[in-house]
Amino acid sequence: MPDAERKTETKKRGNRLGIWFFKTTMRLAGLRGAYALLYPVCFWYACFDRAAVRSALPYVSRRFPELGSVGRWWTAFKLFVSQGKNLIDRHALVAGAVSFDTEIIGYDQVATLDGGFILLTSHVGNWQTVMHSLERLDKTVHLLMRPEANPALRKAVQVDAEESRVKIISPDQELGGVLPVMQALEQGDIVSIMGDRTYGADGVGIRFLGDKARFPYSAFHIAASARCPVVVLLSSKTGTNSYSVDMAEVIRPKLARGSDRKMQLRGWVQQYADILGNYLLAHPLQYFIFHDIWADGE
């Protein structure tokens, strides 16, 4: 067996073993027991996995510019623990082992929206878990994403189940998936688009946490064309068994004719970046962007 293949298999086996270990602990000792396991595991990653720490630093250094190198390292460790808790919660939810109390801010406003809308998500909190709270809206949710990009998410929200009201629209299909997106909006559904990382799509340079980053603008362009609102979805874990979902910010983009489209779109993207930045002031350890989105902005 080639070295690379062997390494991959070993890594995969390790992952399965790790997940099994956490799941078993969760069954035996509950969420708190599984959380306790996270601390030594994350400490190991913080000490020996330089790539993991490096991937957390672009955010940590901008959110906490006052910290020195030890402080940033310690914050990266706390971020790993926080993300680990979110991942455990996701597994617990899928297994039906736990239910979370979810406070939804702005629900009434969103529930009264007439027709379809864009749900603008971010790498903040546990939006996979939050998808379950959207069931109250009684609308089908279409995730604009590559199906193979996140198998864990597909399992978490049971995308493949026939009765599931969460569907995937791949941007790799003809015309970037525009037709199914427009049809979904026309029939009054929700289209969920990630707003804080381009993943190769077109974007615009904006200011985010004091520095220039690049965010995609497709959500606002589609919304302006389809004349539908953009609901900004933010979430955070607020306790062992509780989450908060914030849908209070609704942006209604409308492109003016004759002006530069990209410049107009930049305004709404900046508005979203400011909303996200303000949210992170209150929930700094709920942002799981392990990628240098600021390098994309250069």
Next chain:
Amino acid sequence: MDKEAKLAEIREKLKVLLVDQLSLEDITPDEIEDDAELFGEGLGLDSLDAVEIVVMLQRNFGMEVKDMEKSREVFRTIATLADYVYEKTEEA
């Protein structure tokens, strides 16, 4: 008006709308070839321009997205778009 005349009229209208709605600056409606590819190498439009075209067909020709989804190849050129609009208009 016979079919060819109607198709020619639709093609011209589509070209004008395309330049206007997509704010194309480097090309006039007259310069758009009927058989030029709209996306990729031809006119170089992208998926976000496709959004505008979908909306343009909705608002100016009363087309429905669910019908367009069944006929994605119609977005290839002005000629294929015009054929599609003609066909749907005749059906109605």
